[in-house]
Structure formats: C-alpha cells, structure tokens
Amino acid sequence: DVKVTQSSRYLVKRTGEKVFLECVQDMDHENMFWYRQDPGLGLRLIYFSYDVKMKEKGDIPEGYSVSREKKERFSLILESASTNQTSMYLCASRRGDGYTFGSGTRLTVV
Amino acid sequence: AQSVTQPDIHITVSEGASLELRCNYSYGATPYLFWYVQSPGQGLQLLLKYFSGDTLVQGIKGFEAEFKRSQSSFNLRKPSVHWSDAAEYFCAVVSSGGSYIPTFGRGTSLIVHP
Known part of the structure; x- marks a missing residue:
C-alpha cells in the first residue's frame, strides 16, 4: 500500500513563528497536494505540485508557501504563523486515478 | 469551475437503519466522483469511486453509490448502518x-444511535 506520512500529528506554535509541515510519500507519485480542513468548510486546496521543483497555487495560498526539492517530499511553509491558520492540514499524493491521504497535522497557533 | 454540494451537515440514524448521504456536483462534462470517509483524528479513506460504466458502484464496508447524470448526483448508500460507521463523509469530484x-x-x- 502507498503510504503518505505527515511527520507531526499535533503542533502548537506561536504567532509569528515560521512553521514547516512535512509530508513524505513512498511510491514515487508525481502529484502531491496540501489541503486545509476546517469544520463546515470541508477540504480546501492550498498548493499542489506536479513534479519536483514545480508548484501551483490552489484556492487559498495566501500566507503559505511550499517546497518540493525531492519527489517524495512536499513541505508546507507558514512564513509567519497567525491564529487564523489554526487548522487541520492534510497532505495527499496521486498517481493515475489513485489518491492517498496522510493522517493529518492539527496545528494550533497561539 | 467544478463544485460539490453536500446539503446535509449532520445526519443521525439508528444502528441497523438504512443510510443515504447526498452529493450534487457541478461540472460540464462527466467527472470522476469519489466518496471518502474520515474517522476522528484520521486521514481520508477511499470508500468508492466512479469513472465510467455501470452507474451503481460498490465500495468497501458495504457502501454503494449511484451516479445519476440527469440529477448531477452521486449519493452514497448503505442498507444497514453499524455504530462504527459514525464518521465524517466527503464527496469529491475530479475533472x-x-x-x-x-x-x-x-x-x-x-x-x-444505538
């Protein structure tokens, strides 16, 4: 089975900190995605990547950036964390018609 | 742009009762359609998907869904719900x-409910 691993299940960060959320997949998938999940809003796409060093903005990219230096790793970066970025963050990867999601990182910004 | 509507925020059923979760989509052509389930504290697990062919799709855990082009719908059903089915369910569309x-x-x- 494809595995998508998000390094942290829970994170607590202070306002203004630079935050890195890491996502690693083990099956050589080209496409990777970062979603944010909030109650009543479902999953909203932040950024996605079609391949190494390629990135595209999703629906809500403001306040975020991403890095994909290696095919298996897709990092989400909060340049200066704010309280409105408190949320659950889900990473996913895709090859063909199969999408695999990580277990999520619940980030709290205080 | 494609969009997905799940009109019911919460659904409450008794164990053993039947279940139908509604999903409507907006997209010009025939989309690819998915249902995912998310248990508390977990990521999303694929229940089933529709790409083409038979409009009644069978999935895992006894779930099925029916694609109705005329109604732009892809409703999820289960004939008898188990307590372990309590979770969040997401419908998704891919162009x-x-x-x-x-x-x-x-x-x-x-x-x-028990």
Missing part, C-alpha cells in the same frame, strides 16, 4: 479532462 485536482464537498457528519 476528467484537466488537472486531476479533487474538489471536495463540505462533508456530512454521520451520528449513529
């Missing part, structure tokens, strides 16, 4: 001729 980026509905929270 068949484009970027393959899933767009999700807002989710339906299923509560199961």
Whole structure:
C-alpha cells in the first residue's frame, strides 16, 4: 500500500513563528497536494505540485508557501504563523486515478 | 469551475437503519466522483469511486453509490448502518479532462444511535 506520512500529528506554535509541515510519500507519485480542513468548510486546496521543483497555487495560498526539492517530499511553509491558520492540514499524493491521504497535522497557533 | 454540494451537515440514524448521504456536483462534462470517509483524528479513506460504466458502484464496508447524470448526483448508500460507521463523509469530484485536482464537498457528519 502507498503510504503518505505527515511527520507531526499535533503542533502548537506561536504567532509569528515560521512553521514547516512535512509530508513524505513512498511510491514515487508525481502529484502531491496540501489541503486545509476546517469544520463546515470541508477540504480546501492550498498548493499542489506536479513534479519536483514545480508548484501551483490552489484556492487559498495566501500566507503559505511550499517546497518540493525531492519527489517524495512536499513541505508546507507558514512564513509567519497567525491564529487564523489554526487548522487541520492534510497532505495527499496521486498517481493515475489513485489518491492517498496522510493522517493529518492539527496545528494550533497561539 | 467544478463544485460539490453536500446539503446535509449532520445526519443521525439508528444502528441497523438504512443510510443515504447526498452529493450534487457541478461540472460540464462527466467527472470522476469519489466518496471518502474520515474517522476522528484520521486521514481520508477511499470508500468508492466512479469513472465510467455501470452507474451503481460498490465500495468497501458495504457502501454503494449511484451516479445519476440527469440529477448531477452521486449519493452514497448503505442498507444497514453499524455504530462504527459514525464518521465524517466527503464527496469529491475530479475533472476528467484537466488537472486531476479533487474538489471536495463540505462533508456530512454521520451520528449513529444505538
């Protein structure tokens, strides 16, 4: 089975900190995605990547950036964390018609 | 742009009762359609998907869904709900001729009474 691993299940960060959320997949998938999940809003796409060093903005990219230096790793970066970025963050990867999601990182910004 | 509507925020059913979760999509061509389930504290697990062919799709855990083009719907059903089915359910659509980026509905929270 494809595995998508998000390094942290829970994170607590202070306002203004630079935050890195890491996502690693083990099956050589080209496409990777970062979603944010909030109650009543479902999953909203932040950024996605079609391949190494390629990135595209999703629906809500403001306040975020991403890095994909290696095919298996897709990092989400909060340049200066704010309280409105408190949320659950889900990473996913895709090859063909199969999408695999990580277990999520619940980030709290205080 | 594609969109997905799940009109029910919460659904409450008794254990053993039947279940139907609604999903409507907006997209010009025939999309690829998915249902995912998310248990508390977990990621999303694929229940079933529809790409083409038979409009009644069987999935895992006894779930099925029916694609109705005329109604732009892809409703999820289960004949007899178990307490372990309590979770959040998400419908998603992917454009068949484009970027393959899933767009999700807002989710339906299923509560199961004993």
